Amino acid sequence: MNKQELINNIKAKKSFLCVGLDPDIEKMPEHLKGKLFEFNKEIIDATAKYTVAYKPNLAFYEVLGSEGVKAFEETVKYIQENHPDIFIIADAKRGDIGNTSKMYAKGLFEHTNVDAITVAPYMGEDSVTPFLGYEGKWVILLALTSNKGSQDFQFGKDENGTPLFEKVLRKSAEWGDDSNMMYVVGATQGKMFEEIRRIAPKSFLLVPGVGAQGGSLSEVVKYGITPECGLLVNSSRGIIHASKDADFASIAGEKAKELQEEMAQLLAENHII
């Protein structure tokens, strides 16, 4: 999916919501425990009209080994067949030497055929560029993450006073552009969005951390929105595990709808719709 198609979907659905499909076995209703695909299917059916993206995090599938990865593949296929307008992000945070990253790219872009992969920048250029050669596919590079550990290295300043996350933004602009690269910027880093928009004014940002992790949607929008929206705001636990009971899917739908309505208003206020 290219950038214009994504923007069109955002405008049509009045939403820049990404639902994180991170099914935690401990939090699933009793009758679906361990049945990752069946759980996801109900979540997808209940939330698809409010969301423009789904983001399965591979860890929640790999916890069950190859059987879990099969459920991930079934989930992607189900979205593609039933909601072909929805952008699918494999939240994998991969990154390895060139010939190895190429294998990750082939696996996720060719075999499973997702739209985007999250990539970790530590190993530099040749760990990222193998993901960039695919028409209509995206790298979503970790820049500033939503967790406490983001303090350990990402804010570390170099000799010129430039923090690492900023160096990642600047350096990666030599490898790709806003047509094939987005960045992860945590919602818990609200005030940093202004800074990031100075460096990456047109790039889409994938924003985790709203909800369970405490980030504020209105603050993210205030500092991060662009004339093309430029945001995909993710909520995982706050939607898919809002209820542990048999009504989990309808509750997930309600939670997604609440966020979509808030987003519709913010899109209108910012004259995007």
Next chain:
Amino acid sequence: MNKQELINNIKAKKSFLCVGLDPDIEKMPEHLKGKLFEFNKEIIDATAKYTVAYKPNLAFYEVLGSEGVKAFEETVKYIQENHPDIFIIADAKRGDIGNTSKMYAKGLFEHTNVDAITVAPYMGEDSVTPFLGYEGKWVILLALTSNKGSQDFQFGKDENGTPLFEKVLRKSAEWGDDSNMMYVVGATQGKMFEEIRRIAPKSFLLVPGVGAQGGSLSEVVKYGITPECGLLVNSSRGIIHASKDADFASIAGEKAKELQEEMAQLLAENHII
């Protein structure tokens, strides 16, 4: 496997060789094309007596999706059942927010039951520590990698002149120690081993990049060896894909034997055996 057991195995086998099980379909002999487990099985049978560790890189399995991950699981099981003294490293380069890293740890340490996982440090403390709570299991943290892209961020110096890889070494020493944490240090960074040993004098280092990537074993040993050896030197393509023909396994055995013999001599010269 704990540190002393690993050291005992190194002394018994007179080897600190790690064989990278990264089967590349393009380089496999015709009759085994795509049969990752069958290929690995022959490689393992031919190389087990020369090696103290196997390191399957997940990318080479995930390229085939869940079927590939199944071959990874079969490979680990085969090693465990037939060579229980061999240390198994899942080269996964994972790392995510705390509750997600916990899922990766459960998947690889509990479900598949490998001995060690390579972890990327960009997301900091809570992305690494969930991997550390397992008795006899190891985190192998990326410090200084063997690829060209290592230049992009890992060498970047902070305000005090400390490069990022050194900051990773120092900071991570607050999270684990040489009984549950090793570091990846590329063989192509030979002269840097002296520097790294100043910061991490007792830690095991996993050293990729000897062979296909051009690193020198003698230089790595010269600057990196400790009284406990403290090195696991990996070779992947240079062993498993040394031949594309039906004789690939016996050629792999010969290549592993050559490295083991060189290692035996270096261990003797350094009075470790």
